[in-house]
Amino acid sequence: MEPRDLSDHSPYVPGRGVEEVARERGLDPDDLIKLSSNENPHGPSPAAVEAIREHADRVNQYPKSSHTDLTAKIAERWGVDDEQVWVSPGADGSIDYLSRAALEPGDEALVPSPGFAYYAMSTRYHHGEVTEYALTPDDGFAQDAETVLRAYGGERIVYVTSPHNPSGSTMPLDEVEAIADATAPETLVVVDEAYGEFADVDSAIPLVDERDDVAVLRTFSKAYGLAGLRIGYSVVPEAWGEAYARVNTPFAANELACRAALAALDDADHVEQSVETARWAREHIESELDAPTVDSAGNFVLAAVGDGERVAEAAQERGVIIRDCTSFGLPEHVRISTGTREETREAVDLLNETLADLE
Ligand code: PMP
CATH class of the missing domain: 3.90.1150.10 (Aspartate Aminotransferase, domain 1)
Known part of the structure; x- marks a missing residue:
């Protein structure tokens, strides 16, 4: 075989x-x-390390309440419902959960080029097809709706990375909204804010709550310094909340990672x-x-x-x-x-x- x-x-x-x-x-x-x-x-954060130490001798047990505690804390922080927060192994895990929830075999995802490789990888794992929009060095990898919409052809997911990896450019929120408006109702616009904490621009998370076609990715790998634990999340439209239980891997994220993330959130x-x-x-x-x-x-x-x-x-x-x-x-x-x-x-x-x- x-x-x-x-x-x-x-x-x-x-x-x-x-x-x-x-x-x-x-x-x-x-x-x-x-x-x-x-x-x-x-x-x-030293508080995260302490949380890991405190729970290390209990990893013989399956995760218990830490996952729901973390979900509730993130939801409160962003003013969304608990069901709208999909905790995952890194933002990478959230990309997978969204691929599973959004894509039928043969469906397409539109991704930035150059861009973070995992959007395309996850799309292909889930039997989807990848199309690309180009960001270019000539204008500092400037991001706007027109660039994305020129390449758009009815894809189920459009990925926007803000700040963008590898250039560090950002997509203004009104441009994200313009993309969502132009691609409604068949497309989910996924705004990847893995580096959001470092930027001077506002998060797109309030848009998730106002509309039904924008999701945002966030991670504890960067500003929170927990890359090795693999813990991140997405904030999804209200109507998508129910899909989480159907697409996530059992227990969704590990106990030590959830405990550490909870402690890290408190260490402003x-x-x-x-x-x-x-x-x-x-x-x-x-x-x-x-x-x-x-x-x-x-x-x-x-x-x-x-x-x-x-x-x-x-x-x-x-x-x-x-x-x-x-x-x-x-x-x-x-x-x-x-x-x-x-x-x-x-x-x-x-x-x-x-x-x-x-x-
Ligand atoms: N999105 C972007 C743009 C990234 O650069 C990365 C990590 N390199 C991720 C998502 C994934 O982050 P993680 O899975 O560590 O949360």
Whole structure:
């Protein structure tokens, strides 16, 4: 027995890890600065770590109330009903739950290109087809309804990423509304706000409550520093709430992750500090890096460096791990995640040396 034909399914390519690079280059992992996966350089909230410790010796039991407690807390925070919050293993899990709830075999999803790879992957896993709208470097990957609607052809899902990965550009809320208006009633507009905390623009979540065709993705992986736990959620229209029980994986998200997320939500100082650092660091990269950059609202900056693979490779030799954007279809760009102030300063200096050397 063989697996079915999976040749249309590309594996997800994550940013390179510290251990992997250190082993390969014979370096001490502590000497490396990892700015390739948009992680939180401050680590998780200490309160989240404490919550994990407190519950670690009870993981022999299936999850109990933590999941409903987390759902209720998120719902209260956004002023929506509990049923509208779909807790999931990362925002990735929510993408899967929405694919399952929205797509019949052969249905299409319209995704940004370049863009986050998992929209297309999940669509294909669920026997859907992928179409694309283009965002381009010429205008700083500007996002508006016209760009999306030009490519629109009745897809069941339209994905919007705001802030956009890998560029950091945002889609104004009135443009999201214009897309939803133009694509009603057959389309769900999914606004991915995985990096929403870092942006200066408002969340689209109030739109979810006003209409029946917008959903929003959020995660604890970035500003909350819980990427390793795989915990995120979507906020869905009221009428979709009932579908959750039919499409989620049993228990939907794990106990330690839910406990940690509950504690992290209460640690406002940690999130505030994380956001402040990211905003400082992206400005530092934008102003000090000797290469053209795209204005970013996220915890990363896209830079045009000529040959991204070569620059990323040479940067690794100097101890800085950044993301070569060839897999995003941007071979001339690298994406640099924001680190602590110290890491970011050091990384920018090392990257400038790298760029000068390669000239
Ligand atoms: N959306 C975007 C735009 C992302 O960049 C990521 C993570 N790289 C995700 C969603 C998924 O985040 P997670 O599954 O860790 O919550």
